[in-house]
Amino acid sequence: MSGQAKHEQVVFCSDERSGLYAIIAIYNTALGPALGGTRFYPYESEQAALADVLNLSRAMAYKNALAGLDLGGGKAVIIGDPDRDKNEAMLRAYGRFIHSLGGRYLTACDVGTYSEDMDLVARETPYVTGRTVAHGGAGDSSILTAFGVFQGMRAAAEHSFGTPSLRGRRVGVEGVGKVGHRLVDLLVEDGAEVVICDVSEQAVERVRQRHPQVEVVADQVELTGADIDVYAPCALGGALDDDTVLRLRATIVCGGANNQLAHPGVEKRLADRGILYAPDYVVNSGGVIQVADEIGGFDMDRARAKATKIYATTLKIFATAAEDGVPPAVAADRLAERRMSEVGRIRGIWLGR
Numbered sequence: 001m002s003g004q005a006k007h008e009q010v011v012f013c014s015d016e017r018s019g020l021y022a023i024i025a026i027y028n029t030a031l032g033p034a035l036g037g038t039r040f041y042p043y044e045s046e047q048a049a050l051a052d053v054l055n056l057s058r059a060m061a062y063k064n065a066l067a068g069l070d071l072g073g074g075k076a077v078i079i080g081d082p083d084r085d086k087n088e089a090m091l092r093a094y095g096r097f098i099h100s101l102g103g104r105y106l107t108a109c110d111v112g113t114y115s116e117d118m119d120l121v122a123r124e125t126p127y128v129t130g131r132t133v134a135h136g137g138a139g140d141s142s143i144l145t146a147f148g149v150f151q152g153m154r155a156a157a158e159h160s161f162g163t164p165s166l167r168g169r170r171v172g173v174e175g176v177g178k179v180g181h182r183l184v185d186l187l188v189e190d191g192a193e194v195v196i197c198d199v200s201e202q203a204v205e206r207v208r209q210r211h212p213q214v215e216v217v218a219d220q221v222e223l224t225g226a227d228i229d230v231y232a233p234c235a236l237g238g239a240l241d242d243d244t245v246l247r248l249r250a251t252i253v254c255g256g257a258n259n260q261l262a263h264p265g266v267e268k269r270l271a272d273r274g275i276l277y278a279p280d281y282v283v284n285s286g287g288v289i290q291v292a293d294e295i296g297g298f299d300m301d302r303a304r305a306k307a308t309k310i311y312a313t314t315l316k317i318f319a320t321a322a323e324d325g326v327p328p329a330v331a332a333d334r335l336a337e338r339r340m341s342e343v344g345r346i347r348g349i350w351l352g353r
């Protein structure tokens with residue numbers, strides 16, 4: 001597999017009695033130990049799980065680099081149905097495999113895993129973040145994820161409209177789950193007009209109760225075709241495909257979802273249509289900033305201050321993109337690669353014995 005050659009280490013972990021079958025992928029440790037969450041998902045095959053973990057761990061390296069963290073990129077997957085297969089012995093066995101890597105990989109929550117699961121992993125290894133607040137952890141990372149997306153959106157507004165304020169702008173939020181509903185809170189507070197859609201009636205109702213003025217549309221097609229200034233994908237990946245880009249009337253795309261570009265080339269189509277795309281892994285890095293802060297003892301104010309820098313980073317990406325004549329997604333990759341290479345290089349300085 002082509003992507004595999006670039007990974008430093010890929011570890012397969014199995015404990016038959018508890019039903020654990022996990023793959024841990026470390027893309028690189030140029031900036032420090034590899035940090036990335038554990039996805040618990042019923043993959044159709046081991047091959048599908050491997051492909052996912054290789055992609056996700058690479059993306060974490062870029063995200064951590066641009067978030068200014070001293071952390072490399074890693075990710076893990078546990079193959080199975082979290083509702084049916086998850087159990088204490090499995091998570092603790094998984095913790096022991098993480099421990100065997102000696103701190104080269106630090107885990108956290110992802111799809112299908114929660115802070116309570118990390119508390120169990122933590123009984124076998126210290127190399128875990130995203131534990132519950134009661135156990136000294138950073139808790140729910142969607143708090144700073146939403147805050148960071150908001151900072152990225154303010155930067156995009158500054159770049160496109162000449163002011164970071166979203167007052168009076170119409171913002172369409174697709175998916176009002178953990179991240180999306182918090183983003184709506186921040187937008188309403190800033191004076192934006194918000195339009196939402198979600199496949200979950202319950203999720204829509206929660207927002208409506210807090211903010212009765214929020215408009216609700218049927219689905220993503222209606223939302224992206226609506227008269228909005230900003231489109232914020234906060235549901236699943238792949239929100240931006242060729243059809244969506246053609247339909248979009250927004251000036252800015254900035255949301256919390258991972259892997260928003262359905263395929264390579266979409267970033268150029270967006271740029272060609274004059275739509276400013278704030279790269280997903282840059283603006284949604286508030287969550288990893290939050291859990292990374294747990295490593296030295298969690299402090300929400302310090303973590304929030306770090307996540308505020310997403311504003312400046314996003315502005316820098318837009319400026320670099322304009323200078324280099326490339327879409328912002330390409331500029332972001334280049335800046336991340338530069339930091340990995342330049343800061344990673346100093347490890348070669350001999351420190352003596």
Ligand SMILES: NC(=O)c1ccc[n+]([C@@H]2O[C@H](COP(=O)([O-])OP(=O)(O)OC[C@H]3O[C@@H](n4cnc5c(N)ncnc54)[C@H](O)[C@@H]3O)[C@@H](O)[C@H]2O)c1
Nearest residue numbers: 141142145175177178179198199200203235256257258287
């Ligand atoms: N939680 C975090 O800290 C974090 C960090 C970085 C990135 N992300 C990414 O942000 C996105 C949202 O994460 P979350 O934690 O809020 O998840 P979530 O499951 O709490 O929320 C997702 C919401 O999207 C809705 N949804 C699903 N399909 C939809 C569709 N087709 N149209 C409209 N709505 C739809 C769901 O009903 C749900 O309400 C994901 O892509 C996730 O990978 C989350």
